[in-house]
Amino acid sequence: MLLTSDGPLTAAYDLAMLDLDGVVYIGSAAVDGASAAIADARSAGMRVAFITNNASRPAGVVAKHLRELGVTAAAEDVVTSAQAAARLLLERFGAGAPILCLGGAGLRAALDEVGLVPVDAGAEAAAAASGYGPDLPWRDIMHAAVRIRDGLPWVASNTDHTIPTAYGVAPGHGVLVDMMRRFTGVTPQVAGKPERPLLDETVRRVGGRRPLMVGDRLDTDIEGAHRAGVDSLLVLTGVSGLAELVRASPGERPTYVAPDLRGLGVPHAAPEAVPGGWRLGGWTGRVEEGRLVLRDDGPGDGPTPSSADWWRVAAATAWDHRDRTGVVPDVTMARVPEPGRAAR
Incomplete structure (x- = not known):
């Protein structure tokens, strides 16, 4: 809760x-x-x-993008799954180890940063590292997959199945990981969330x-x-x-x-259990006939209940119902309030 x-x-x-x-x-x-x-x-x-x-961009490039959006950021404030993957490889194989780099500029930069040596798919390597790279040649993917199948250790930056692009949601690195896993029979060590x-x-x-x-x-x-x-x-x-x-x-x-x-x-208050439901900040949540129902029970002349509290009551009510019954309540009739500035 x-x-x-x-x-x-x-x-x-x-x-x-x-x-x-x-x-x-x-x-x-x-x-x-x-x-x-x-x-x-x-x-x-x-x-x-x-x-x-996202392992495709070096930390400095990400920081530059953030600054362009008005967010103060330096390269050292950014941590990528490629950097986490490089740390795993460094701890296992040590500085100077050649690593097959199956990814974009972000993965190569992360390996360089910690003293590992990124190499191409056909070169001698201690392990393979993979990450999203929009320009990866199919021949490199095939070569790396064969070597992993034959025993080369493998670290994947992440397993995200989708990635946002300017032309819509597209296949992410996780799709490549799934394909290579099926071919090789090998499950990689994964650096990124979760x-x-x-x-x-x-x-x-x-x-x-x-x-x-x-x-x-x-x-x-x-x-x-x-x-x-x-x-x-x-x-x-x-x-x-x-x-x-x-x-x-x-x-x-x-x-x-x-x-x-x-x-x-701001402070955060958790909803409290009340007979038949949950309450916080003027909102009371119940599950009625399988549907999630939230009502404003505050006094008519009092402050308007906040949208933040609505979401908290909705979550507490639904999770409690699911945990007790095994059923997720229907939310199709729930009316999400307009975002409020208050976050009581």
Whole structure:
């Protein structure tokens, strides 16, 4: 269930690990209010790291993109799944080891950064590293797959099945990983979310004793936080909406929920159980005839209940019902309120 934070999350945690697409930006545009929320978090003393499963771009290129969107960022603030993969390989094979690099510029730069030697598919190698690369030749994929089948150790940057592009959602690196797994019979070690190496690498690079994962995807960001043993904040500016939230399994449920990154700077109250449902901030949630129903039970002349509290009550009500009955409530009739500035 959701937890309570009596003070703002910026005081309860000292590192915010921010997913990028859907949290800080969407495509080529910054999420509304994200830059100011990040600046406010830093002003409150919180470290901020930008983490991404996308292994195709070097950290410096990602930081430049963030600055173009009005977000203050340096290369050392960015941690990619390629860097996490390089760390795994360095720890296993040591500096100077030749690594078959099946990926783009981001993967090659990450291997170079830690003193590994990226080599082509036909060269002698201690292991293979793979990551998303839009210009990968099929002959290199075939050559690498044969070598992995024949025993070459393999680390994959991530297993994301989709990637956003200017022309729509396209197949991600996970599609290639699945194909190679079927051919080789080998399951790679994975560095990116929801596996924990990326989050561990972020803490190692940026510091922080009380990290908070912030993401928009339950199946990568929030599940990854669970696997790493850290708390999480789900923001509702990306792919996860009401349908995804209510059917979240226990391993995909966030510690906190907020409409956007401004949720870092406010306290968070958890809903309380009441007879037949859950209540918070004027909202009461129940499941009636299999449907999720939320009502504004606040006094008519009182403050308008916040949209943030609506989402928290919706989550608590649905999760409790699923855990008790095994059934996810129907949300087709639930009316999501307009985003509110208050986040009580």
